[in-house]
Amino acid sequence: MAKAKILVVDDDEIILFAIRDFLELHGFIVDEAETCAEAEIRYRADVYDAVTLDYSLPDGNAIDLLPKLKAIDARVPIILLTAHGSIELVVRAIQLGAEQFLVKPLDLPALLVVLERALENQQNRRKQLARESLDQPQRAVDPFIGHSAAIHRLEEQSRLAAATESPILIQGETGTGKSELARWLHRNSSRASEPMLELNCGGFSKDFLETELFGHEKGAFTGAVSAKIGLLEAAHRGTVFLDEIGDMDVQLQPKILKALEEKRFRRLGSVQDRKVDFRLIAATHQKLDRLVQEQLFRSDLFYRISAIQIYVPPLRERAADIPSFAQMLLNRLTADCGRETVHLTQAALTKLQRHTWPGNIRELRNVLERALMGAVAAVIDAEDLDFASSPESQKKNGLSSMTLKELERHFIIQVLNEEGGHVDRAAKRLDIPRSTLYQKLKTYGAESSRF
Numbered sequence: 001m002a003k004a005k006i007l008v009v010d011d012d013e014i015i016l017f018a019i020r021d022f023l024e025l026h027g028f029i030v031d032e033a034e035t036c037a038e039a040e041i042r043y044r045a046d047v048y049d050a051v052t053l054d055y056s057l058p059d060g061n062a063i064d065l066l067p068k069l070k071a072i073d074a075r076v077p078i079i080l081l082t083a084h085g086s087i088e089l090v091v092r093a094i095q096l097g098a099e100q101f102l103v104k105p106l107d108l109p110a111l112l113v114v115l116e117r118a119l120e121n122q123q124n125r126r127k128q129l130a131r132e133s134l135d136q137p138q139r140a141v142d143p144f145i146g147h148s149a150a151i152h153r154l155e156e157q158s159r160l161a162a163a164t165e166s167p168i169l170i171q172g173e174t175g176t177g178k179s180e181l182a183r184w185l186h187r188n189s190s191r192a193s194e195p196m197l198e199l200n201c202g203g204f205s206k207d208f209l210e211t212e213l214f215g216h217e218k219g220a221f222t223g224a225v226s227a228k229i230g231l232l233e234a235a236h237r238g239t240v241f242l243d244e245i246g247d248m249d250v251q252l253q254p255k256i257l258k259a260l261e262e263k264r265f266r267r268l269g270s271v272q273d274r275k276v277d278f279r280l281i282a283a284t285h286q287k288l289d290r291l292v293q294e295q296l297f298r299s300d301l302f303y304r305i306s307a308i309q310i311y312v313p314p315l316r317e318r319a320a321d322i323p324s325f326a327q328m329l330l331n332r333l334t335a336d337c338g339r340e341t342v343h344l345t346q347a348a349l350t351k352l353q354r355h356t357w358p359g360n361i362r363e364l365r366n367v368l369e370r371a372l373m374g375a376v377a378a379v380i381d382a383e384d385l386d387f388a389s390s391p392e393s394q395k396k397n398g399l400s401s402m403t404l405k406e407l408e409r410h411f412i413i414q415v416l417n418e419e420g421g422h423v424d425r426a427a428k429r430l431d432i433p434r435s436t437l438y439q440k441l442k443t444y445g446a447e448s449s450r451f
């Protein structure tokens with residue numbers, strides 16, 4: 001875990017030195033300020049995990065400074081150090097948001113205990129905030145269910161990617177599990193003990209996304225009655241997951257690029273940069289390189305976020321995994337509604353494997369959910385499975401939006417699935433030589449791994 005950064009505000013050089021020396025020895029990073037003005041400037045420009053604040057400073061006192069610091073970032077715990085241990089002062093400081101109160105002469109081990117407890121509380125609060133930013137309670141899922149070559153490749157790539165600090169771009173069709181993979185990557189990264197914050201860039205205006213991402217100062221625009229912390233700040237030390245990044249407004253893209261490259265950004269209405277440390281995971285169902293060609297996505301941002309690219313295969317390219325996947329989903333669904341385990345017959349499994357799944361895992365779950373509602377027995381048979389009413393299938397399998405090349409690939413894989421993976425039989429049905437079919441499959445494999 002990254003070291004915690006503490007701002008020590010005191011005008012007594014001996015005390016400053018003693019606190020710095022002691023905290024650095026215990027693994028903290030320490031910044032110093034000797035006046036209220038200096039403390040405010042530093043606090044504005046950086047993200048601190050905690051502040052120790054001497055009551056009396058040359059240009060003011062803690063009661064003046066506390067509200068200013070809280071207006072910039074109210075989450076940071078501030079520990080007040082004072083020689084004036086009057087009860088009125090304690091009450092006033094706590095009212096203004098001070099976390100704790102220590103009386104001088106300072107007991108350094110006591111300061112350490114107080115700091116560690118404050119940091120732990122703060123980390124829990126950040127995680128709580130992250131959970132609240134998600135629509136639903138999260139349940140950890142295993143994104144690598146099955147034994148197909150495609151899923152093994154995905155797992156291998158993901159393990160390598162999780163161990164790095166670089167941005168990750170996840171691509172794949174809708175419903176393939178890109179968001180679940182992003183959460184897995186965070187859980188398996190060195191940032192796992194910090195929060196991951198998610199934002200879907202699709203369908204939101206530039207202004208909304210901008211304030212969500214970067215936050216704003218009080219009075220930045222009509223209605224900004226107080227300062228608001230953006231996602232980047234809330235995810236400090238953790239991970240930011242931007243879903244559907246291909247939909248992000250082009251005007252907003254340079255700001256994200258700057259935050260990634262310089263690890264600093266500006267809240268709306270602020271004239272000062274703030275430092276921040278986050279890892280970006282982005283996902284899209286669109287072909288970002290094509291958006292770059294069409295000038296709908298900035299090439300510099302594309303290169304910055306695509307150093308590590310992971311392609312999540314659609315279900316139809318891993319048909320061998322469908323039986324185990326379907327059974328796992330069924331077990332979850334039955335457990336959720338307190339029912340006994342339900343099994344799929346062989347005919348049902350074959351039917352599931354032959355479907356092309358334009359909506360991928362999301363569609364599979366919906367189909368199973370519907371089948372479960374109709375099933376009275378402990379088995380689901382082929383006729384219980386209804387693909388026709390799934391919205392994904394109603395989109396004519398998305399065929400009309402495909403290129404000729406994609407259509408060919410889609411059709412070949414469908415025939416191959418329907419023939420249970422037998423290349424001979426598929427080649428015969430397609431009326432092409434077996435060697436041509438092999439050649440095409442090889443090309444598709446190479447295209448998939450290039451993502």
Ligand SMILES: Nc1ncnc2c1ncn2[C@@H]1O[C@H](COP(=O)(O)OP(=O)(O)OP(=O)(O)O)[C@@H](O)[C@H]1O
Pocket residue numbers: 141142143144145172173174175176177178179180181243283284285361362365
């Ligand atoms: N490995 C998994 N195990 C169980 N459920 C999964 C798994 N992967 C995905 N799902 C479920 O499938 C649905 C779609 O997954 P997810 O949202 O991650 O896909 P996506 O590729 O991000 O979709 P979109 O492109 O539409 O945003 C979700 O309900 C998710 O919980």
